[in-house]
Amino acid sequence: xxxxxxxxxxxxxxxxxxxxxxxxxxxxxxxxxxxxxxxxxxxxxxxxxxxxxxxxxxxxxxxxxxxxxxxxxxxxxxxxxxxxxxxxxxxxxxxxxxxxxxxxxxxxxxxxxxxxxxxxxxxxxxxxxxxxxxxxxxxxxxxxxxxxxxxxxxxxxxxxxxxxxxxxxxxxxxxxxxxxxxxxxxxxxxxxxxxxxxxxxxxxxxxxxxxxxxxxxxxxxxxxxxxxxxxxxxxxxxxxxxxxxxxxxxxxxxxxxxxxxxxxxxxxxxxxxxxxxxxxxxxxxxxxxxxxxxxxx
Amino acid sequence: xxxxxxxxxxxxxxxxxxxxxxxxxxxxxxxxxxxxxxxxxxxxxxxxxxxxxxxxxxxxxxxxxxxxxxxxxxxxxxxxxxxxxxxxxxxxxxxxxxxxxxxxxxxxxxxxxxxxxxxxxxxxxxxxxxxxxxxxxxxxxxxxxxxxxxxxxxxxxxxxxxxxxxxxxxxxxxxxxxxxxxxxxxxxxxxxxxxxxxxxxxxxxxxxxxxxxxxxxxxxxxxxxxxxxxxxxxxxxxxxxxxxxxxxxxxxxxxxxxxxxxxxxxxxxxxxxxxxxxxxxxxxxxxxxxxx
Numbered sequence: 068x069x070x071x072x073x074x075x076x077x078x079x080x081x082x083x084x085x086x087x088x089x090x091x092x093x094x095x096x097x098x099x100x101x102x103x104x105x106x107x108x109x110x111x112x113x114x115x116x117x118x119x120x121x122x123x124x125x126x127x128x129x130x131x132x133x134x135x136x137x138x139x140x141x142x143x144x145x146x147x148x149x150x151x152x153x154x155x156x157x158x159x160x161x162x163x164x165x166x167x168x169x170x171x172x173x174x175x176x177x178x179x180x181x182x183x184x185x186x187x188x189x190x191x192x193x194x195x196x197x198x199x200x201x202x203x204x205x206x207x208x209x210x211x212x213x214x215x216x217x218x219x220x221x222x223x224x225x226x227x228x229x230x231x232x233x234x235x236x237x238x239x240x241x242x243x244x245x246x247x248x249x250x251x252x253x254x255x256x257x258x259x260x261x262x263x264x265x266x267x268x269x270x271x272x273x274x275x276x277x278x279x280x281x282x283x284x285x286x287x288x289x290x291x292x293x294x295x296x297x298x299x300x301x302x303x304x305x306x307x308x309x310x311x312x313x314x315x316x317x318x319x320x321x322x323x324x325x326x327x328x329x330x331x332x333x334x335x336x337x338x339x340x341x342x343x344x345x346x347x348x349x350x351x352x353x354x355x356x357x358x359x360x361x362x363x364x
Numbered sequence: 365x366x367x368x369x370x371x372x373x374x375x376x377x378x379x380x381x382x383x384x385x386x387x388x389x390x391x392x393x394x395x396x397x398x399x400x401x402x403x404x405x406x407x408x409x410x411x412x413x414x415x416x417x418x419x420x421x422x423x424x425x426x427x428x429x430x431x432x433x434x435x436x437x438x439x440x441x442x443x444x445x446x447x448x449x450x451x452x453x454x455x456x457x458x459x460x461x462x463x464x465x466x467x468x469x470x471x472x473x474x475x476x477x478x479x480x481x482x483x484x485x486x487x488x489x490x491x492x493x494x495x496x497x498x499x500x501x502x503x504x505x506x507x508x509x510x511x512x513x514x515x516x517x518x519x520x521x522x523x524x525x526x527x528x529x530x531x532x533x534x535x536x537x538x539x540x541x542x543x544x545x546x547x548x549x550x551x552x553x554x555x556x557x558x559x560x561x562x563x564x565x566x567x568x569x570x571x572x573x574x575x576x577x578x579x580x581x582x583x584x585x586x587x588x589x590x591x592x593x594x595x596x597x598x599x600x601x602x603x604x605x606x607x608x609x610x611x612x613x614x615x616x617x618x619x620x621x622x623x624x625x626x627x628x629x630x631x632x633x634x635x636x637x638x639x640x641x642x643x644x645x646x647x648x649x650x651x652x653x654x655x656x
Contacts, residue, residue: 100452151625159451160398161624164581167574168620175613288570292463295456303452330471337463344457345445 070203072325073318078209078278080317081216084310086271086290087297088223089141089264095304096240096260098159102166103144104268104294105287106173111137111269112276112286113177116186126192130273137269138262144169145261150254170287177284185283193277212274219270220310223263227306236260240304296340302350312351373491377559379599380494384552385572386579386591387501388545393585394509395541396521398451401442401458402549402576404465407568409435409553411469414482414563424488424558431554432547439546440539447535462573469565481564482557489558497551498592505588508544517541518586578616582623584630593632 086108093101114136118129148165196207227233238246239256247253275290276282297316301308316336323332343351385406392399409431416427442461449457469476476482508514516537519527527534557563575598583594598619602612627634 094452100455148621148625155628157624157628160393161628163452163455164577164624165621167577168617168624171574171613171617171620173617175611175617178613179610292459292570295459299453299456328471330467333467334464334471337460337467340460341457341464344449344453344460348449348453 068325069322070201072321074203074205074209076318076321077314078212078317079321080314081213082271082274082278082313083290083293083297083317084313085216085219085267085274087294087301087309087313088220088306089267089271090291090294091298091301091304091306091309092260092267093264094298096236097149097153097257099149099162100159100166101144101264102163102291103148103170103173104166104264105291106170106177107137107140107144107265107287108268108272108275108290109177109284109287110140110173111272112282113180113272114269115273115276116188116282119192120186120189130270133273134266134269137272138266140173141261141265141268142258144265145257150257153257174284174287181282181284183284185281187280187282188277208277212278215270215274219267220306223267224306226263232259293336296336298350299340299343299348300351305350308350375600375603377489377491377494379596380491380498381489381552381556381559382575382579382595382599383498383592384501384548384555385576386583386595387505387588388548388552389576389580390583390585390588390591391505391545391548392541393580394514394521395517395537396524397446397538397541398454399446399458399542399545400455400573400577401439401461402545403568403570403573404458404462405435405439405546405549406553406556406572407462407465407469407565408438409550410557410563410568411476411482411553412550413554414485414557415475417488417558418482418485424486428551428554428558431557432550435550435553436543436546439542439549443539443542446542447538459573462569466565466569469568476565479565481562481567483562485557485561485563487559487561489555494555494559497555501548501551502588502592509586509588513537513540521585575616578620580630582619582630584633584636586629587632587636589636590630590632594630597631 086104090101090104093099093104111133115126115129115133118124118132119126122129124132144166148169149162152161152165193208193211198205198207225233227236235246235251236256236259238249238251239253243253246256271290272287275286293316297309297312298304300315301310301312319339320332320336323335385402388402388405389400392401412434413424413427413431416422416430417424422430442458446454446457470479472478509517516527516532519530519532520534520537524534553568578598579594580591581594582597583592584590598616601615602609605615623630629637
């Protein structure tokens with residue numbers, strides 16, 4: 068029972084990590100809290116579902132399509148919501164409000180398209196293969212989820228720390244102006260970061276949609292709320308922190324749901340978030356110092 | 365004419381309740397605190413008010429008073445630790461507070477009726493009472509805005525370092541803003557409970573939080589007319605434009621983006637500034653005092 072819940076927690080937690088990675092990336096580099104990230108996640112799940120049900124595409128192609136859709140939607144988000152504010156050097160409050168607006172628009176569209184219904188992937192989209200190892204029930208889907216998250220995270224780390232483009236991204240994260248003096252175009256970097264964040268959200272959408280076999284228009288909201296917990300626990304903008312905290316959150320949640328109730332799980336998680344913010348705002352895994360950028364109007 | 369008014373009376377009531385919640389959000393934003401706790405505080409107010417009448421048999425006015433007191437106490441309680449945080453971190457912490465309240469109200473079944481909520485709350489908050497509450501709140505906020513407190517709020521919002529150098533006690537002012545926000549949210553939530561016959565935990569979740577924020581962003585963050593105008597526009601709009609009703613959220617979202625991008629001060633403050641500029645340009649009035 069315990070080992071089974073641990074496994075389930077790690078599977079869900081790895082998807083939380085994937086989702087929160089994009090969120091924390093955008094925060095670390097653009098210093099923007101993108102509250103529309105949950106809606107991009109929903110969009111990814113929708114794209115994959117419709118690609119399979121309406122276009123009869125195989126799952127890998129549909130997943131790729133979802134990743135692309137998430138990435139493009141996220142870039143569009145940057146162009147419409149954040150770039151005008153960035154050019155005006157508006158306070159961070161403005162960007163948050165704008166992203167809430169974008170999230171509402173996307174969620175509302177998803178609601179109209181799906182007619183407020185909970186949709187499922189058709190039977191046989193993913194082969195149901197189950198192994199029993201020492202009384203543990205392991206599904207092929209679970210392994211695929213953990214595997215694809217691991218591959219994506221490694222690819223992201225390689226991109227950020229081993230390529231020229233990644234170097235540019237990190238330079239802009241430290242100081243946009245200095246990076247510009249060195250001949251880096253911040254607009255391109257921002258577009259890249261938003262594309263990656265959206266693509267990660269889209270991938271997370273497909274994986275969560277498959278794992279629970281349920282796709283509906285508000286599925287992004289609980290994930291967004293959990294992403295807050297993940298990025299605060301892991302430290303805003305920290306990649307390793309987001310991965311660790313995501314796994315931790317998944318395990319804590321799945322154990323407390325199993326041994327108590329889902330209500331207790333929520334209270335525990337958000338109580339933890341509140342506590343960590345008060346005691347250690349830089350996060351459990353972040354450095355001891357946090358730059359509180361207070362910009363107001 | 366009277367029939368026409370009667371038909372829209374429930375809409376007016378809704379505008380008034382929303383305006384109170386918008387006031388609660390407005391107070392903290394004006395003081396430069398990015399708290400989005402209003403939904404959670406309103407939930408505390410609503411459940412206190414409902415329990416006072418339904419479970420404990422108190423008279424409604426007493427229930428309303430206790431709703432305000434409890435919500436204020438809750439706001440002050442979270443304000444003390446929140447004084448350490450700024451900006452985005454304040455927003456996330458208060459969001460966590462709203463979620464905490466939501467999960468407590470969903471699970472403390474004996475006190476809140478769980479996910480089904482509480483029913484059979486007698487309607488006490490009639491239109492005149494709501495109108496009275498909004499008028500008092502508006503007048504109070506207007507007077508407050510023109511006093512030293514309002515000036516302290518404005519200074520802290522614009523530049524905290526300057527505020528400190530001017531001898532303004534930032535944490536005490538923030539505490540005051542939080543307390544006021546709690547009282548107004550408690551009032552709004554309590555009146556909501558006494559108006560709608562029933563309350564559910566979900567009504568005080570993320571959706572309400574976004575709505576309150578939208579009211580203030582659209583209306584304006586400096587003049588107390590702002591939240592009232594914002595609440596009025598956003599409550600009436602989906603009703604008047606019936607075909608858009610299914611797309612109410614979409615309209616909300618588009619308005620948020622358009623307002624923050626092209627009208628960052630909100631409707632009321634932009635109009636207020638226009639009027640003030642015109643008045644100042646008139647000869648002989650060059651030294652007219654600026655209007656808050």
